[in-house]
Amino acid sequence: MTSRVLLVSPAIGASLRQARFDDGGPLDAGGAARVRAAAGGLPAVARVFVSPGARCRETAAALGLEGVPVPELAGLDVGRWTGRTLEEVGAAEPEAVGRWLADPGCAPHGGESVRDLCARVAARLEGLRRLEGRTLAVVEPEVVRAAAVTALDLPDTAFWRLDVPPLTVTELSGRAGRWNLRLGRPLAASDDDRTLG
Template identity: 65%
Template sequence: MTVRVMLISPATSAALREARFDDDVPLDEAGARRARAAADAGAAPGADRVLTGPSLRCRETAAELGVAAEPLPELGDWDMGRWRGRRLDEVGVSEPEAVSAWLSDPAAVPHGGESLRALCARVGGWLESLPGEAGRVLAVVEPGVVRAAVVHALALPAEVFWRLDVAPLTLTELSGRVGRWNLRCGRPLGPGSG
C-alpha cells in the first residue's frame, strides 16, 4: 500500500533570518502573517495524521496553518549541541576547523550534538516505520528534517544534504512505501500556489 508523506517547512523566525543555529525561537511577524495567508488560501493539504516537529517554530506554523498537529520527538531539528543559538559566521570565526569538519564529514560532531549521519538515520527510521496503511501523513518539520528525509528516501549519499535547499512554507512530498519512495519537491504554500 502507498503512503504519502507531506512535509511542510515552517515559516520564518529570527534564527532563520540571522543564519543562527536554532534555539527554539517563535515565528517572526512576517512568518506568522505568511502562514495565516497560506491557511486562508486553504494551502495545507488534508491528511489522515498530522504531526509536527517539537520546536516552537514548527508548532506555531502548524497552528497558523489551522492544523491540529501532534508533536513527535523523532521529527525534531538537528541537535547542534553547544552551537545552539549561535550564528554560523560567529562559530566559523571562533572554530574554523570544527565548522570545516562539520561541513565535510557526515560523521563529525564538533558541536557535541548529532552528526549528519545520525540525523539522516533518525529521520529515515521514522519514515521507514510508517505502516503501509498510514495513508496521508502531514508533518510540519524543520528544513534539516526535510533534507534528511529526502536523502534517506532516495538513498542519496549524506553529503547531498548540503546541496538541498528548503524554503520556508514549502511542501515536499514523498510517496511510496518502505524502501521505495518518489519525490515531489518544494511547492510553495500560499495564495496562488496551486
C-alpha cells in the same frame, strides 16, 4: 498500498533571518503573517505530526492543524552552537566548522551528526510507510533534507546541497519498498497546484 507523506517547512523566525543555529525561538511577525496567508492551502490528511520546535508548532497552529509532537522529527541538535551564527562559530572554531560541513559523521559541537539525523529520520519514515492515508508533518528544513537523502538513497554528503525554503511542501510517496519525491512547492500555491494526488 501507496503511502503519502507531506513535509511542510515552517515559516521564518528571527534565528533564520539572522542566520543563527535554531535556538527554539518563535516565528517572527513576518513569518506569522505569511503562514496565516497560506492557511487553507493543504489537502485533507489522515494525521498530522509536528517537530517539537516552536517554529513548527506555531506554523501548524497558524495553518489550523492540530499535530502530535514527535521527538524523532526534531531538528538537528547542534549542541553548544545553538543560538550562534555560523559566522561566529566559524571565527571561533574554523577547523571544527570545516570538519562538520565536510564529514556527515562529525559532530564537533557536541550535538548530533548529520548522519545520525538522517538515520533518525529514515527510521521514522519507515514507520510512516506502513500507515494508510496521507500524513502531514510540519518539520524543520534539516528534517526535510534528511528525508530527501533517505528517499532517493543519496549519500549523506548530499545533505548540505539541498535547500528547503520556508513554507514549502515536499511530498514523499512510497510503494514497493521505495520512495518517490516531489520537491518543495510553495504552500501558498494557486488553486490549480493544491491537489497533490
